[in-house]
Amino acid sequence: MTLAASVAALGAPAAFANEFYKMATLGPGSSPYMVMSTFARLVEERLGDVTFQVNATGAATQHGLQAGAGQLDFFMMAPIVHNLMLSGEGMFAEIPQAPEMAKNLRSLFIFPLGYYHIVTWADSGIETLDDVAGKTVFLGPPGGSAARTMEAIIEGATGLKADTDYTAVRIGWDAATQAFQDGRIDVYANPTLPPSPVIQQLSISRPVRLLGMSEEQMATDGVQAMTNRAGGTIATIPAGTYGDAVVNDADVTTVGSYAGIGTNASLPEEQIYRIVKAFWEGVQETQSSTPWLRNVTLEGAFHDLNMPLHPGAIRYYEEIGLTIPDAVRPPA
Structure with missing residues (x-):
């Protein structure tokens, strides 16, 4: 409707x-x-x-x-x-x-609201946001602001366009979590507060990697539009927040929302x-x-x-x- x-x-x-x-x-x-x-x-x-x-x-x-x-x-x-x-x-x-x-x-x-956790399996071969080209990416539920924000983040940081350079998935949160665990989604994004029970649950069976952004990517006009808008901010997920479940050994810089x-x-x-x-x-x-x-x-x-x-x-x-x-x- x-x-x-x-x-x-x-x-x-x-x-x-x-x-x-x-x-x-x-x-x-x-x-x-x-x-x-x-x-x-x-x-x-x-x-x-x-x-x-x-x-x-x-x-x-x-x-x-x-x-x-x-x-x-x-x-x-x-x-x-x-x-x-x-x-x-x-x-x-x-x-x-x-x-x-x-x-x-x-x-x-x-x-x-949360820090955008952009998650992939540690052994997926996806190590940076640029690597999502050609992959299947969950952005958020259809019609919601999370999907719009995530799409803008990826395009702003990498130039990759949804449904052109990668397959965008817009479904409910529960369905997306299950699809990621089943291997039907390569990258899962969720604006959630660390330490997030969602991320902890995802990484129970195998370790994951968080995809962050470089200083250059954070400075792009597209990403700046997300961090400077009402309720937007630059966020950091500290290394060690999720222990051995996340393979990142450095802080992860991302976009946050209120x-x-x-x-x-x-x-x-x-x-x-x-x-x-x-x-x-x-x-x-x-x-x-x-x-x-x-x-x-x-x-x-x-x-x-x-x-x-x-x-x-x-x-x-x-x-x-x-x-x-x-x-x-x-x-x-």
Whole structure:
């Protein structure tokens, strides 16, 4: 179903009970899934009277539209996707109501979506990004920003074009993981937080290699466009992060992205305040035993954020002494 058709089918906003919330995120194994499912679990455990229904299907672009229409209570927001939704460009070009829907959205915080882990088997003969020529490469799910970003990274760094110089695969995260393990995909890309359980799982049976970028490749216009855009950054996966499971003996330079948790502006301030407070208090208690969760911090909660914060989130952050940038305060 196209985005335009999906929007037409949304209908009127769904009613929700105070204790029950609908949340949408990306598929299991992705960083948004790990962060948002952990968000739901921590809040449920600490509050006791809150239940989340987590739907881990679809793309972030679709989720933003559904949240803007009141069909979702919480969703993964990405700065670049929000910019396009506000302007009605890119994947929203045929959705005339997208800019107005974007005005209904509010954010809770932002976190590193992940560092692009570009993975191949250690014995594949693929040692650099240039070697993906003629190979089968998983870019990301169809219609999602991950696939667009990965395609741009490869073309920017190497000049290789998807479906011309290599075979581009755009399928769901779970299907791609299985296809890589079965040998039907030569290169698997996933923006995930290190140390990523996904990468650890992939490398259980045999060692893998991470394909990074040289200084020259990082300086190309195409790659710079990815690191300089809203939510983009240069990222480093330190050598030794995955032990002997990854054969790289040096740090791997790659592209990173930021994402966040968004909600609908109509949710009451008190409810969002309780939820945000419960989450961050839960994070402080569990970070020591959950290495990847250490990437999610209060210090970085507003990094590159371009969606106004929900008043309930602002209330909590001001309560603990954080300075709220004027740019992320909601319009009066």
